[in-house]
Amino acid sequence: MEAAAEPGNLAGVRHIILVLSGKGGVGKSTISTELALALRHAGKKVGILDVDLCGPSIPRMLRAQGRAVHQCDSGWVPVFVDQEQSISLMSVGFLLEKPDEAVVWRGPKKNALIKQFVSDVAWGQLDYLVVDTPPGTSDEHMATVDALRPYSPLGALVVTTPQAVSVGDVRRELTFCRKTGLRVIGLVENMSGFVCPHCAALCPWTPSSQGAWRRAETSSGSSPRALRFPPSPP
Numbered sequence: 001m002e003a004a005a006e007p008g009n010l011a012g013v014r015h016i017i018l019v020l021s022g023k024g025g026v027g028k029s030t031i032s033t034e035l036a037l038a039l040r041h042a043g044k045k046v047g048i049l050d051v052d053l054c055g056p057s058i059p060r061m062l063r064a065q066g067r068a069v070h071q072c073d074s075g076w077v078p079v080f081v082d083q084e085q086s087i088s089l090m091s092v093g094f095l096l097e098k099p100d101e102a103v104v105w106r107g108p109k110k111n112a113l114i115k116q117f118v119s120d121v122a123w124g125q126l127d128y129l130v131v132d133t134p135p136g137t138s139d140e141h142m143a144t145v146d147a148l149r150p151y152s153p154l155g156a157l158v159v160t161t162p163q164a165v166s167v168g169d170v171r172r173e174l175t176f177c178r179k180t181g182l183r184v185i186g187l188v189e190n191m192s193g194f195v196c197p198h199c200a201a202l203c204p205w206t207p208s209s210q211g212a213w214r215r216a217e218t219s220s221g222s223s224p225r226a227l228r229f230p231p232s233p234p
Contacts, residue, residue: 008119009074009075009119009120009121009122009123010118010123010129010148010151012123012124012125012126013047013123013126013128013129013151014126014127014128015127015128015129015154016128016129016131016148016151016152016153016154017035017128017129017130017131017153017154017155017156017157017185018131018133018144018145018148018153018155018156018157018182019031019032019035019130019131019132019133019156019157019159020133020141020156020157020158020159020173020176020177021133021135021158021159021160021166021169021170021173022135022136022137022169022170022171022172022173022176023135023160023161023165023166023169023170024055024134024135025135026135026159026160026161026166026170026190026191027159027161027190027191028052028132028133028135028159029050029052029057029058029061029132030061030190031157031159031188031190032048032058032061032130032131032132033048033058033061033062035130035157036048036087036128036130037087039127039128039130040086040087044086044127044128045085045086045087045125045126045127045128046086046087046088046126046127046128046129046130047078047087047088047089047090047123047126047128047129047130048062048087048088048089048090048091048129048130048131048132049090049091049117049118049121049129049130049131049132050089050090050091050092050093050132051114051117051131051132051133051134051140051144052132052133052134052140053092053103053105053110053113053114053134053140054102054103054134055134056091056092056093057093057132058089058091058093058132059079059089059091059093059094060093062081062087062089063081064079064081064089064094065093065099066099067079067094068094069090069094069095072122074122075119075120075121075122076090076120076121076122077122078090078121078122078123079091079094088123088124088126090117090121092113107138107139110139110140110143111139111140111143114140114143114144114147115143115147118144118147118148119147131144131148135169137172137173137176141176142180145180145182153182154183154185155182155183155184155185155186156177156182156183156184156185157185157186157187157188158170158173158174158177158184158186158187158188159187159188159190160187160188160189160190161189161190161191161192162189162191162192170187
């Protein structure tokens, strides 16, 4: 029987979405950023929790490099992107003395920081918390899912690219979601076409990429919403 979530810094967060992929370089951080910006455009307050400890990209994605994390009575104060405080961020990238410093940690230390991110960041009232994860199905993922489970995450948004190698790794990520009881709410095929910088024409998808996409959808074990990015031309 799952323990109920204790009142804490996530008590004011309405929905939690994890952005996952079994493959590196498919654009999880880009999708996390675009999702947060789209939700803000829709009038929502959004937080991004970057648990990619070895490759924190969110500070650069939102031009927040070099910003400092401060303490308050409730814990760590996240970094705010704008004066309206409509997007807030937390990343290990804000905690490093040098931006190019490597995080050379073993599993237990990574897991401890992820748990601290979940419990000690004073997010305040948020409509959505987007969790940007590293590639794979390793310790960081288990620590993140276990720490967030009492707060009933909305589900996972799984990111792939059209290549068969990427789709194969993403299928393993979908298996991870099934084994951990994490609902897949969407599949994003990123880099699915090329937008011409001169005429804005979108190169059509190849039959091979669409076939790979169908295999990934079949592997999800459910019927998540499928999205392609860039979107299909009208």
